[in-house]
Amino acid sequence: MAKCSICGRDAVAYIRYQRRYLCREHYIEFVENKVRRSIKRYKLLSKGSKVLVSVSGGKDSAALLMALSRLSKEYQLKLYALHINLGIGEYSEKSLRASTEAAKMLRIPLIILNVKDLIGYTIPELARRLRRPVCSVCGLVKRYLINAVAVELGADAVALGHNADDLAVYSMKSFITQDLEYLDKLGPKTENIQGIAVGRIRPLYEVYEKESFLYAFLLGVPFIHDECPHVNHESLEQILKVKLNEVEEKKPGMKIMMLRNMAKRIRDLPRREYRVQSCRYCGLLSSTEVCSFCRMTARIHGEPLGPIVRSRVRELVKESESRQLSSAAG
Amino acid sequence: MAKARVIPDNKELTVDSGISVEELLKAAGFNTESAVVLVNGSPVPEDYRVKEDDEIVIVRVLSGG
Numbered sequence: 001m002a003k004c005s006i007c008g009r010d011a012v013a014y015i016r017y018q019r020r021y022l023c024r025e026h027y028i029e030f031v032e033n034k035v036r037r038s039i040k041r042y043k044l045l046s047k048g049s050k051v052l053v054s055v056s057g058g059k060d061s062a063a064l065l066m067a068l069s070r071l072s073k074e075y076q077l078k079l080y081a082l083h084i085n086l087g088i089g090e091y092s093e094k095s096l097r098a099s100t101e102a103a104k105m106l107r108i109p110l111i112i113l114n115v116k117d118l119i120g121y122t123i124p125e126l127a128r129r130l131r132r133p134v135c136s137v138c139g140l141v142k143r144y145l146i147n148a149v150a151v152e153l154g155a156d157a158v159a160l161g162h163n164a165d166d167l168a169v170y171s172m173k174s175f176i177t178q179d180l181e182y183l184d185k186l187g188p189k190t191e192n193i194q195g196i197a198v199g200r201i202r203p204l205y206e207v208y209e210k211e212s213f214l215y216a217f218l219l220g221v222p223f224i225h226d227e228c229p230h231v232n233h234e235s236l237e238q239i240l241k242v243k244l245n246e247v248e249e250k251k252p253g254m255k256i257m258m259l260r261n262m263a264k265r266i267r268d269l270p271r272r273e274y275r276v277q278s279c280r281y282c283g284l285l286s287s288t289e290v291c292s293f294c295r296m297t298a299r300i301h302g303e304p305l306g307p308i309v310r311s312r313v314r315e316l317v318k319e320s321e322s323r324q325l326s327s328a329a330g
Numbered sequence: 331m332a333k334a335r336v337i338p339d340n341k342e343l344t345v346d347s348g349i350s351v352e353e354l355l356k357a358a359g360f361n362t363e364s365a366v367v368l369v370n371g372s373p374v375p376e377d378y379r380v381k382e383d384d385e386i387v388i389v390r391v392l393s394g395g
C-alpha cells in the first residue's frame with residue numbers, strides 16, 4: 001500500500017500533477033489549502049463576509065459548504081445556504097433531502113425555495129410550456145432566484161460550486177462557439193452591483209472534479225450520487241469534459257494551468273461597458289428594460305412574476321433570519 | 331477474483347486479483363480523472379493492486395452538483 005508522502009500513513013490518493021501520495025488528513029488539508037489560496041489570490045472574501053451558498057445536493061455543493069464551514073472561523077464568515085427545489089421528480093426530492101441533511105450537519109441556516117410554489121410550474125413543466133430546453137430554463141430560473149435571495153439577505157457574495165473541470169469546459173466551449181465575450185463570466189468572481197446584483201464567487205475554482213468528490217466523501221457530508229435525468233451525454237460540454245480529462249491524464253496539471261491563466265486574462269481584459277440597468281418590474285439586474293425572468297413569466301402568466309416572487313423571497317429570508325435569532329437566543 | 335460495482339450505473343464487474351486500480355479503470359472504460367475507486371469503503375491510489383475478495387466500488391464522478 002502506498003504511503004502518504006508527508007506523514008507515511010496509508011495513502012487515499014495520488015496527486016499526479018504534484019507527484020505525491022496523500023493520506024486522508026493530508027488530502028483534506030490539500031483541498032482546503034487550495035480553497036484558502038483561491039480566496040486569497042482572487043480576493044474572493046474578506047473577513048466578516050456574509051455569504052449565501054447555493055446548494056444543489058450534489059458533491060460540489062457538499063464540498064463547498066463543508067470547506068466554507070471549516071474556514072468560517074478563520075474568516076469570520078456568516079454563512080447561509082440556499083436550496084432550490086426544481087420539481088424534477090425523485091431526483092429533486094433526493095437533492096432536497098441531501099441538502100437539508102448537509103446544512104443540519106454543519107449547522108448552517110438553510111433557505112428552501114420551491115419553483116412550483118413560486119411560479120406555478122416545475123422546471124420541466126415550464127420548459128414544455130415555453131418550448132425551450134430544460135437546462136436553459138433551469139439556469140435562468142436558478143440565477144434569478146439565487147440573486148433575489150442574496151439581495152434580500154444583504155449578502156456580500158453568493159458562493160457557487162463550480163469546480164475546475166466545469167470552468168475549463170465552459171471556457172473551451174466558449175472558444176469553440178467563439179462566444180468569447182462569455183469568458184469574463186467564467187472567472188473566480190463577478191462584481192457586486194449595489195442593490196440589484198450580488199457578486200458570485202467560485203471557491204472551488206482550482207479544485208478538480210475528482211478532488212471535490214473525494215473531499216466531500218472523506219468528510220462524510222451527505223450528497224447524492226444521482227445524475228439529473230435531463231443531462232445530455234452527447235452535449236458539447238459532456239464531450240469536452242471527457243476530452244479534457246484525456247489531455248489531463250497525459251499532461252497532469254493542465255487544467256489548473258489553464259484556469260490560472262484564464263483568471264489573469266479575464267483580469268486584464270478591458271472592462272466592457274455593460275449596460276447595467278434594473279428591471280422595470282422587479283428592480284433586479286437586467287441587460288434590457290425587462291429582465292429575462294419577468295419576460296419569461298409574463299409569457300406564461302400574462303404578467304411578470306418578478307415582483308411577487310421577490311416579496312415571497314423577502315418573507316422567507318425574514319423567517320429564516322428570525323429563526324436564527326431565536327435559536328441563538330435559546 | 332474480486333467483484334466491482336459501478337456507481338451510479340449499478341453495473342457489476344468481475345476483477346482479477348493482482349491488477350492495479352489504474353488497469354481496472356482503463357479496462358472498464360474510465361479515465362483516472364473521472365472515477366474514484368473505493369476498496370472496502372476507502373479510496374485508494376491508482377497503483378493499488380486488487381486482492382482476493384476485495385470489495386470494490388468504482389464511483390463515476392458526476393458533473394454538476
Ligand SMILES: [Zn+2]
Pocket residue numbers: 004005006007008009022023024025026
Ligand atoms: Zn499524511
Ligand SMILES: [Zn+2]
Pocket residue numbers: 279280281282283284290291292293294295304306
Ligand atoms: Zn424583472
